[in-house]
Amino acid sequence: MDLRYGLISADSHAAFAPGTYTTRMSSSKWGDLIPRVVEMKEDGIVYDRWSIYGKVSDGDVCNCPALMGEPFPTFPKRWEEVPATAHDPHERLKALDQDGIDAEVLFPNPPGGTFFEYRDRDFELDVVRAYNDALSDWAHASDRYLPLAIIPYLSEPETIAREIERAASAGHRGINCLGEMPAPLPHLTDPYWYPVWDVCQALDLPVHIHGSAGVRAGASVRKWSGYTPRQAHSAMTATSAVTPAQVVPHLIFSGMTQRFPRLKIVFAEAGIGGLNYVLAACDHEWESRRLWTEGLTTRPSETVRRQVYVNFWFEAEGIKLRHEIGIDNIMWESDFPHVASYYPRSWQEVNRVLEGVPAEDRRKLLYENAIRLYRIDATLPDKAISGDALPCS
């Protein structure tokens, strides 16, 4: 891949067209349970929804407000309204060029990246395979797409590991995983999951935890009826700024990161601040409690710098702490085409957030760290590119 702009998004979302699953799953085996788009009518209003396992989902048929124009944010009611840029990998390349982005790491869009809710192990495995196949098509369309595989939680860990191997050989660059495993499955750090981490480490596939990612700590706050929907959204979303601070300490103190010292864990859309806290708090407890005597031989901050990555997009204040957090552990993300995306003015925002940041740091944050983590075969041009310091015209 020729690096033309010097900007890689470590968190974007690939939308799937209505036929994605029906063309990839056996209709004789699953019939109407296959994820598909259905037309709904309510009070004379017609709208589309994804139906999965025969259950109509609450969310919009596609999450792509960055492409829907004014008033912002608008979500499509009918599939016809969804711009091809959201779901067609070839069309989307034009948007990447327009926004000045070289490559993007791909997370899910409706109907989502988890299918364990239906408690049907075979169904989940088949949907997951179809998802991973569909997304690997994006990697075949262009090496500017870095797809992440999803996993069948209900399957035996060995089966999950085989699916990850299969996905990796089809072009996936990492896996997308919940921060807290769905009950009654064992805890994220339980040895039960070691076969999964084992294959991820062996194949150099970073494990990604996105947003609040089902970590129940925040969700446990008793709901209040006095909020408007937007207030409730703000109150909840603002706290995902510290999701990594609830999860990373478990990876360290359980001994998981020590057992898998080359396993990389990436927190997407969860801010950079959680990591700052993790470094300070875990080192404090490790030192004062002498936890090396409990078998944790590596200082937590060394573990974090070796294995944990976080993303930023708007945090002009936060990025001033980049050296406390770890300049090699932070990547830029666009969240395209979700509500947080600044498309098609990503560069304007990048330059605002990184004002005064020296070129060496900019390069790491905007593309070098991602190239290293995802082992991207990138060719840098001879001339200076936007990511090196020059504001994009």
Next chain:
Amino acid sequence: MQLKYGFISVDDHVQEPPDLWTDRLSRSRWGARLPHLERASDGAERWVVDGKVLLGGAAGKAGAFMPDRNCEPTRWDEVPAAAYLPAERLKVMDAAGVDYSVLYPTVAGLAGEAFGRIEDSELELACVQAYNDWLIEYWAAASERFIPQCIVPLWPVEEAVKEIRRAVALGHRGVVFPSLPMHLRNVPHISGPEYDPLWAVCEELDVPVCLHGGASPELQYPPTSGLNPRLAQALDAVTRPVSNVFVLSLYSFSRVLLRHARLRVVLAESALSWGMLYLEWADHQFEHDGLAREGYDLKPSEMFYRNCFFTSWFDQVAPFLSYVGAEHILWSSKLPLATSTWPRTRETLESCFRGVAPEAREKVLWRNAAGLYRL
């Protein structure tokens, strides 16, 4: 006020003695429902109130004073004297370089939450009042270097207001409040106007409301079962402070802070290093969701600046001075919890304040606290 060391520690804990409640309250009326130490057949002792075991089955919580800070006392005779004797605590404070110590409970809950789980509000009130009386008579009377803070009954709110008035008249200087009372028992959601009399009396009496980490353990990601308990305790110590983010978000977006301009809120045991990132994120979300059009006069960060304080004991201070501001940071020694900086309180403090100008250092170490507690 006299300062020898230049440090007011705003978050330390007293260990309540076994006879506190049984001596002060009617044993004939309450019997074994009163907080008391119960001995198991293996000799281990644990605190029990109204049939519920407290402190995770330990006899006390004083890790920093124990021979091994990963092991809490399993019997009362293992509890170090400096945890429960004011005269012994003063010696530790001198060794740690602490002038004044703001007091939080232990058996009554690190965040004052334990009695809120009692369904019988009469028993709850009796336990609360006994603690509040004892703290004045036993600790505040022992030395003016101890700054007492009362605990409160959750409900009805009129009883909470009455108890705060009574306690402040006795000499209490702050109010320890379990931040999300509706998680403890079936009482109204804290976001609603039902609690306005509680906030109003704190404004009127000019006492800070202190929200300590750990009031609602479900705000923390639980450890895997079977994890070495020493490591599980370390995990708890790390996930507890940052669970305050949910409290701060709720108090801001539900307008509790907005409705009470003069309310001062101490986020006790919050630590510092997640705070500015949260504030920046909250403002961003506030703007993104268009909340200025929904009747908020202040952004979340502005509510924080007007009403709140972060409290730390191990963070580097310098990186946060420009955004959070020295005016909104307090310091603590966290005696005698395992997470405390003791016995290296002075050394840790010096390394945390590296690169901090004397004026900012004074604010964080004592000026802010002296103003807050009117010393």
